[in-house]
Amino acid sequence: MLNLGLIREEKQPHDNRVAFTPQQCQWIMKHYPDVTITVQPSTWRCFTDDEYRQAGIPLSEDLSHCNILLGIKEVPTEKLLHGKRYLFFSHTRKKQPHNRRMLQAILEQDITLIDYECLVHPDGQRILGFGFFAGVVGAHNGLLAYGKRTGQYSLVPVHRCHDFKELINHYFGAKLPPVKIVITGSGRVAAGTLEVMGLLGIKYIPPEEYLINSYAYPVYTQLKAGELYLRKSDKTYSREDFHLHPDQYDCRFLPFVTATDILMNGIYWDERIPPLFTWSDLAKDNFRIKVIADITDDTNGSVPCNLGDSTIEDPVYGVNRFTQQKTTPYASDTIDMMCVSNLPNELPRDASQYFGDQLMKYVFDELLKTESETVHNATIAHGGQLTERFNYLEDYVR
Numbered sequence: 001m002l003n004l005g006l007i008r009e010e011k012q013p014h015d016n017r018v019a020f021t022p023q024q025c026q027w028i029m030k031h032y033p034d035v036t037i038t039v040q041p042s043t044w045r046c047f048t049d050d051e052y053r054q055a056g057i058p059l060s061e062d063l064s065h066c067n068i069l070l071g072i073k074e075v076p077t078e079k080l081l082h083g084k085r086y087l088f089f090s091h092t093r094k095k096q097p098h099n100r101r102m103l104q105a106i107l108e109q110d111i112t113l114i115d116y117e118c119l120v121h122p123d124g125q126r127i128l129g130f131g132f133f134a135g136v137v138g139a140h141n142g143l144l145a146y147g148k149r150t151g152q153y154s155l156v157p158v159h160r161c162h163d164f165k166e167l168i169n170h171y172f173g174a175k176l177p178p179v180k181i182v183i184t185g186s187g188r189v190a191a192g193t194l195e196v197m198g199l200l201g202i203k204y205i206p207p208e209e210y211l212i213n214s215y216a217y218p219v220y221t222q223l224k225a226g227e228l229y230l231r232k233s234d235k236t237y238s239r240e241d242f243h244l245h246p247d248q249y250d251c252r253f254l255p256f257v258t259a260t261d262i263l264m265n266g267i268y269w270d271e272r273i274p275p276l277f278t279w280s281d282l283a284k285d286n287f288r289i290k291v292i293a294d295i296t297d298d299t300n301g302s303v304p305c306n307l308g309d310s311t312i313e314d315p316v317y318g319v320n321r322f323t324q325q326k327t328t329p330y331a332s333d334t335i336d337m338m339c340v341s342n343l344p345n346e347l348p349r350d351a352s353q354y355f356g357d358q359l360m361k362y363v364f365d366e367l368l369k370t371e372s373e374t375v376h377n378a379t380i381a382h383g384g385q386l387t388e389r390f391n392y393l394e395d396y397v398r
């Protein structure tokens with residue numbers, strides 16, 4: 001018998017997402033007679049307690065009978081239950097200082113920690129992530145900001161919509177000016193931005209044509225890593241080599257800054273990868289980009305004028321192109337930056353459903369097995385010890 005518990009998100013500020021929707025819970029209980037699900041009540045979850053109740057899913061404050069507890073964000077140490085098997089995003093594998101105490105408590109309390117982020121397919125691709133809806137919301141927010149800046153159209157903020165379906169209804173009849181949009185990346189985030197392009201009927205143009213032509217209707221192009229980076233020595237690109245030695249590559253984004261109104265950035269980035277452009281490029285007269293939806297969202301990262309996160313309530317700030325200072329947006333010398341770090345929380349019902357679908361498809365049966373390589377490889381702590389794979393965290397917890 002497997003007793004699953006969906007825990008209430010306790011980390012501040014409260015996250016509104018959940019691992020399984022009421023309908024998904026119902027489906028699981030119907031198809032897996034040996035599995036029960038109990039939901040800890042919550043007033044801030046995107047699905048209400050009543051929605052679970054109506055789906056026939058029991059609610060209980062006490063989850064001590066559960067053998068697996070599913071959350072989303074880190075669990076405050078005082079809320080951890082001794083000896084349980086937990087799945088959530090622990091953000092400990094890079095030795096994040098703010099989660100050190102939590103991992104220590106997990107070890108002290110004999111808890112098994114399986115980290116969603118470490119669950120991967122055999123080819124190394126991550127199984128779970130919220131990137132798709134980050135891409136959807138980020139693209140929408142970028143367009144909304146451009147509409148505010150130009151005064152040419154207006155869009156409803158996503159977080160005012162009940163769900164994605166309602167957002168799509170708002171797109172009916174939306175007419176955009178002949179704007180040029182560049183999308184970077186090819187992962188889940190990029191897929192979400194492409195979804196919005198499709199829904200709004202924005203036309204795809206190959207990069208070479210996009211660079212030299214003007215259009216009487218809205219268009220976008222997409223730059224994947226292979227189109228963005230070239231090895232300095234021989235002007236080639238190999239994915240494997242780039243991932244190993246990104247510092248040996250040049251970035252080819254610059255021509256696009258003179259041909260683009262909105263940048264939607266969804267490319268993977270770390271410190272060794274060259275940025276898309278520099279501050280001095282930004283100060284030049286021919287720098288045409290007016291709005292950047294930096295969905296990747298690394299402060300001073302692939303987009304150097306990302307000066308830190310913005311919030312769902314106040315998603316856009318301005319950056320003065322010459323003084324490099326943060327200011328109010330939509331002024332003549334500003335580039336307007338959308339740098340929300342928790343975009344999927346604007347569409348929590350859909351983001352949760354998508355997450356639950358992936359969890360169901362690729363992880364659930366693994367959890368039921370006594371031995372699973374997928375689960376084993378994502379297990380950070382077990383029986384009061386770090387697992388072999390995560391032994392490198394020893395100095396972090398000691």
Ligand SMILES: NC(=O)c1ccc[n+]([C@@H]2O[C@H](COP(=O)([O-])OP(=O)(O)OC[C@H]3O[C@@H](n4cnc5c(N)ncnc54)[C@H](O)[C@@H]3O)[C@@H](O)[C@H]2O)c1
Nearest residue numbers: 131134186187188189243266268295296297340341342343
């Ligand atoms: N703002 C938000 O709310 C939000 C939400 C989710 C994700 N994100 C960020 O967006 C970015 C993209 O996320 P995603 O979900 O599309 O990722 P993804 O895992 O779906 O795709 C990442 C892409 O980067 C490439 N990649 C992976 N490892 C790489 C490496 N070492 N070097 C170079 N390229 C590599 C992959 O080939 C893939 O094409 C990430 O930085 C992520 O943190 C932001």
